[in-house]
Amino acid sequence: MMILGKLLLGVIGLALATFIGGFISGLDRKITARMQSRFGPPLAQPFYDVLKLWGKAPMAVNAWLVLCAYLTLMASALSVFLFFAQSDLLLIFFVMTIGAVFQVMGALSVNSPFSHVGAQRELLQMFTYEPLIILVIIGIAMHTGSFSIASIYALDTPLLYSMPFLYVALGIAFTIKLRKSPFDISASHHGHQEIVRGVLTEYTGRQLAMLEVAHWLDVVLLLGLCSLFWSTSAIGLFLLLAVTYFAELFVDNVSARLTWGWMIKRALGPGVALAMVNLLWLYAIK
Amino acid sequence: MLDFLLGLCILFPIAAGGTIFFAKDKSLQKNIVVLTGGVLAAASLLLITYVPTQTTPDSGLASFLHVPIIVCDFLLLAVIFVIGLRRMSTAVMALAGLQLAGMVMLKFFWHGEAATPLPVFTVDSLAIVMVLVISILGSAIAYYADSYMREHEAHLGLSQSRRNRFFAIILVFLGAMNALSLADDLSWMFFFWEITTLCSYLLIEHDGTTEAKTNALNALVINMLGGAAFMFALLFLQRTTGTLSLTALMHIKMAGELKTAMLMIPMVALCIAGFTKSAQIPFQSWLCGAMVAPTPVSALLHSSTMVKAGVYLILRLAPLYEGTTISSMVAVCGSFTFFAAAALAAGQSNGKRILAYSTISNLGLIIACAGINTTASIAAGIMLLVFHAISKGLLFLCVGSIEQKIGSRDIEDMRGLFAVMPRTALITCFAILTMMLPPFGMLLAKWMALESAIDARAAMPAIVAMLALGSGLTVLFWARWAGIMLGSATTKLVVAKEKQDPDMALVLRGLAYTAGIVSLLAPIVYMGLALPAAGSSTTAAGHVNPTAIYAIYPIYFLVAVGFRYAWKEAQKAEDMAPSLPYMSGIQAEQNGEVGFIGPMKTFVPAQSGNYYLESFFGESRLTKPVNLVGLVLLVMLLGGVLQ
Numbered sequence: 001m002m003i004l005g006k007l008l009l010g011v012i013g014l015a016l017a018t019f020i021g022g023f024i025s026g027l028d029r030k031i032t033a034r035m036q037s038r039f040g041p042p043l044a045q046p047f048y049d050v051l052k053l054w055g056k057a058p059m060a061v062n063a064w065l066v067l068c069a070y071l072t073l074m075a076s077a078l079s080v081f082l083f084f085a086q087s088d089l090l091l092i093f094f095v096m097t098i099g100a101v102f103q104v105m106g107a108l109s110v111n112s113p114f115s116h117v118g119a120q121r122e123l124l125q126m127f128t129y130e131p132l133i134i135l136v137i138i139g140i141a142m143h144t145g146s147f148s149i150a151s152i153y154a155l156d157t158p159l160l161y162s163m164p165f166l167y168v169a170l171g172i173a174f175t176i177k178l179r180k181s182p183f184d185i186s187a188s189h190h191g192h193q194e195i196v197r198g199v200l201t202e203y204t205g206r207q208l209a210m211l212e213v214a215h216w217l218d219v220v221l222l223l224g225l226c227s228l229f230w231s232t233s234a235i236g237l238f239l240l241l242a243v244t245y246f247a248e249l250f251v252d253n254v255s256a257r258l259t260w261g262w263m264i265k266r267a268l269g270p271g272v273a274l275a276m277v278n279l280l281w282l283y284a285i286k
Numbered sequence: 287m288l289d290f291l292l293g294l295c296i297l298f299p300i301a302a303g304g305t306i307f308f309a310k311d312k313s314l315q316k317n318i319v320v321l322t323g324g325v326l327a328a329a330s331l332l333l334i335t336y337v338p339t340q341t342t343p344d345s346g347l348a349s350f351l352h353v354p355i356i357v358c359d360f361l362l363l364a365v366i367f368v369i370g371l372r373r374m375s376t377a378v379m380a381l382a383g384l385q386l387a388g389m390v391m392l393k394f395f396w397h398g399e400a401a402t403p404l405p406v407f408t409v410d411s412l413a414i415v416m417v418l419v420i421s422i423l424g425s426a427i428a429y430y431a432d433s434y435m436r437e438h439e440a441h442l443g444l445s446q447s448r449r450n451r452f453f454a455i456i457l458v459f460l461g462a463m464n465a466l467s468l469a470d471d472l473s474w475m476f477f478f479w480e481i482t483t484l485c486s487y488l489l490i491e492h493d494g495t496t497e498a499k500t501n502a503l504n505a506l507v508i509n510m511l512g513g514a515a516f517m518f519a520l521l522f523l524q525r526t527t528g529t530l531s532l533t534a535l536m537h538i539k540m541a542g543e544l545k546t547a548m549l550m551i552p553m554v555a556l557c558i559a560g561f562t563k564s565a566q567i568p569f570q571s572w573l574c575g576a577m578v579a580p581t582p583v584s585a586l587l588h589s590s591t592m593v594k595a596g597v598y599l600i601l602r603l604a605p606l607y608e609g610t611t612i613s614s615m616v617a618v619c620g621s622f623t624f625f626a627a628a629a630l631a632a633g634q635s636n637g638k639r640i641l642a643y644s645t646i647s648n649l650g651l652i653i654a655c656a657g658i659n660t661t662a663s664i665a666a667g668i669m670l671l672v673f674h675a676i677s678k679g680l681l682f683l684c685v686g687s688i689e690q691k692i693g694s695r696d697i698e699d700m701r702g703l704f705a706v707m708p709r710t711a712l713i714t715c716f717a718i719l720t721m722m723l724p725p726f727g728m729l730l731a732k733w734m735a736l737e738s739a740i741d742a743r744a745a746m747p748a749i750v751a752m753l754a755l756g757s758g759l760t761v762l763f764w765a766r767w768a769g770i771m772l773g774s775a776t777t778k779l780v781v782a783k784e785k786q787d788p789d790m791a792l793v794l795r796g797l798a799y800t801a802g803i804v805s806l807l808a809p810i811v812y813m814g815l816a817l818p819a820a821g822s823s824t825t826a827a828g829h830v831n832p833t834a835i836y837a838i839y840p841i842y843f844l845v846a847v848g849f850r851y852a853w854k855e856a857q858k859a860e861d862m863a864p865s866l867p868y869m870s871g872i873q874a875e876q877n878g879e880v881g882f883i884g885p886m887k888t889f890v891p892a893q894s895g896n897y898y899l900e901s902f903f904g905e906s907r908l909t910k911p912v913n914l915v916g917l918v919l920l921v922m923l924l925g926g927v928l929q
Contacts, residue, residue: 060777060859060865061775061866061867062775063774063777063779063859064772064774064779066862067852067855067856070848070851070856078844078845082841090736091724091733091841094723094733095724095841097722097723097761101722101765104765104766104769105765105769105772106769108770108773109769109772109774110775111879111894112868112892114868114870115867115868117894119766120766120897123897127761128758130758131751131757135750138736141740196868196870201867202867260897272751272754276751279746283747
């Protein structure tokens with residue numbers, strides 16, 4: 001029964017996550033627009049976009065790209081499903097990697113310089129955020145003694161109290177995964193910049209729609225990871241997520257796109273350092 | 287029956303090697319290779335039914351081998367000494383001389399009489415894992431080598447075939463590897479250990495070029511260094527405990543009769559021997575140099591033999607150094623190599639060098655697992671050993687086939703390989719995915735390794751940080767290789783058929799299926815082999831979650847269904863309107879190449895290259911500091927004895 005309940009929770013979570021992800025994306029665009037003194041699109045605009053992309057005449061550069069788009073979406077969906085089914089945190093992370101890898105492989109399978117540059121940069125972004133997320137997960141496991149999400153919900157005090165630096169590290173990873181400035185290195189926000197849309201350049205129509213939905217799901221998954229840091233009360237959880245996401249938007253709007261070299265030196269280095277300080281701290285009190 | 291099976295695993299390939307040396311006929315050579323492979327595979331599978339057993343010295347095989355091994359021990363070291371003399375290498379001569387002197391001490395002056403008869407061979411889960419990997423994968427590689435060497439020798443234009451020498455060494459190598467995995471007596475293990483050193487030397491210099499000779503000598507020196515450490519450990523153990531039997535040493539450790547330091551000094555020496563054989567930093571240069579050998583040799587050295595002997599020894603000894611500073615230092619050394627070798631791999635465009643550094647990196651992870659030293663971590667290490675052997679063997683054979691076809695092993699030259707060698711490109715891609723993504727075995731093992739790392743006794747934050755960074759780098763260098771090989775400009779998923787030697791194609795396909803199927807059986811491998819092998823050796827349990835591993839089955843199911851659906855959808859791409867990649871201008875296609883119309887209306891093909899990040903991961907930049915850190919860690923490992 002417990003397993004069935006968890007599976008059901010996973011399915012419901014996945015369905016909800018798709019909607020919530022889309023609305024977060026809409027909210028993102030709205031708030032960004034207001035920060036830039038624009039009115040901005042309606043809240044449901046991301047859904048309109050995806051539906052419009054879905055309805056485009058099918059077109060493809062090669063078959064691999066189509067395959068990779070499907071696999072990317074499926075992996076993202078599976079990781080969100082596993083998250084809501086309260087599975088093992090590292091497993092969820094590794095399943096998320098499947099999606100990221102196939103997206104890059106699709107971009108590399110097309111002989112297009114823009115797509116290739118984007119793919120190479122996306123790989124560097126992955127290299128930057130992956131270790132940070134792994135360290136966060138290990139920190140959680142050190143604290144709760146288990147890698148399962150269920151054990152976090154058994155805590156009395158929010159994780160944030162004992163893992164503040166790891167939360168900052170997660171925030172860095174989040175910004176990179178979201179490709180927000182200064183880390184919109186692999187796919188610029190706007191198609192008219194020097195790498196066009198980077199890793200996304202060659203995905204069109206349905207493929208692009210699928211990647212867009214996959215991105216929503218990734219955002220929900222990462223917000224889910226953040227939510228684990230305040231698992232004790234719904235209000236606290238909501239506030240933490242709201243503050244975190246607003247901070248993401250703020251950083252996005254006040255910074256310019258920087259280079260991958262800068263990212264490795266200034267994001268990975270300090271991120272790992274912060275995580276290590278926190279891990280040592282957890283280690284000392286264990 | 288047990289003696290007979292052990293004989294088949296150990297003596298049969300050695301005898302077959304001796305026969306093949308005198309067989310000049312190519313088809314006869316092939317038949318001997320096939321026969322040996324079949325016998326090895328069957329014997330190793332039958333041997334599973336005997337787990338766990340031990341043979342006593344009065345068993346037929348043991349008493350039969352007793353004297354020949356002593357004689358051959360001296361002969362072997364003498365041969366290596368002569369090689370040193372002929373190559374005018376004082377290092378080899380000195381190391382062989384030292385070991386000879388040690389051998390004289392051990393056999394004539396310090397040999398003690400054991401009070402109770404001790405086992406000679408141990409057939410336990412850990413040994414059987416090794417024997418299966420060696421016998422089955424090793425045989426598959428030998429079979430592949432038959433076709434490969436035909437092409438290879440035709441390419442070199444040799445007047446006289448050297449195939450007989452090549453296959454003789456390979457078969458002896460397999461027998462020696464089986465023997466060292468099964469040996470309970472460390473002095474026997476030492477003998478077979480040194481045979482593998484000699485065999486790898488002979489295989490690396492097989493092509494006889496100057497580079498091959500130099501690199502072979504380097505490999506010999508480094509491995510003899512490890513051999514000398516091994517010999518030192520033998521002498522020390524014989525002097526202090528009076529026994530070289532692993533079983534007896536386990537009893538001594540359990541009973542706590544000996545001061546820890548007395549046991550730790552030889553343990554450190556044996557770990558260093560393992561590090562040299564497994565090419566751990568700072569000893570990695572020999573394995574990178576070994577690539578000059580024909581590719582099946584690399585496949586053999588990297589996947590099922592040689593380097594696996596090092597990690598096997600370290601895993602085997604894990605219970606003896608459990609709970610000590612040495613153990614923690616082994617974990618730190620291993621995780622450092624995991625990280626540093628992954629960084630070195632990220633800076634490479636030479637396919638074989640990427641594979642070599644990735645091997646070193648993964649061996650580091652296995653050693654880290656041994657050092658963390660809980661049941662869970664050792665089981666993870668054993669899983670890594672198995673899955674790495676399959677996938678890495680397959681990858682080397684793929685690169686061998688690719689190199690014979692396109693004449694390059696640089697991954698930049700493998701762009702769009704799918705159009706040239708569709709099947710091999712797909713298999714290579716698949717092999718790469720099995721190295722880094724769930725639900726394949728390597729990743730499951732890495733998952734277990736990471737989870738067990740939080741139980742590390744000391745230095746846990748440092749260990750996990752290096753493991754985290756290393757896994758990030760692993761994804762980086764694998765994904766870009768897999769991606770560029772798929773490069774294609776058609777909307778067809780499967781294009782032309784590929785012409786390939788049927789035997790080579792068979793091995794590539796067979797290994798690809800093996801990688802998939804064994805991954806599917808991962809929970810059974812874990813519960814049936816890895817966990818018993820680890821459980822028999824250690825007391826600290828750590829994060830063992832027997833049910834968690836079965837939870838992977840629904841994920842297999844979902845991934846399989848999802849992949850099938852995605853594949854069907856991708857096949858429909860054929861009916862979609864084809865388009866050309868965006869080029870910021872007038873895109874065009876010429877002779878299957880895409881590009882754009884440039885000035886003067888000329889066609890400019892699109893070109894791009896991978897980021898190899900020389901400024902971060904270049905070999906010239908990293909090697910020195912990495913070796914320095916490796917050396918410092920090694921000194922710290924030595925210092926662990928003082929604890």
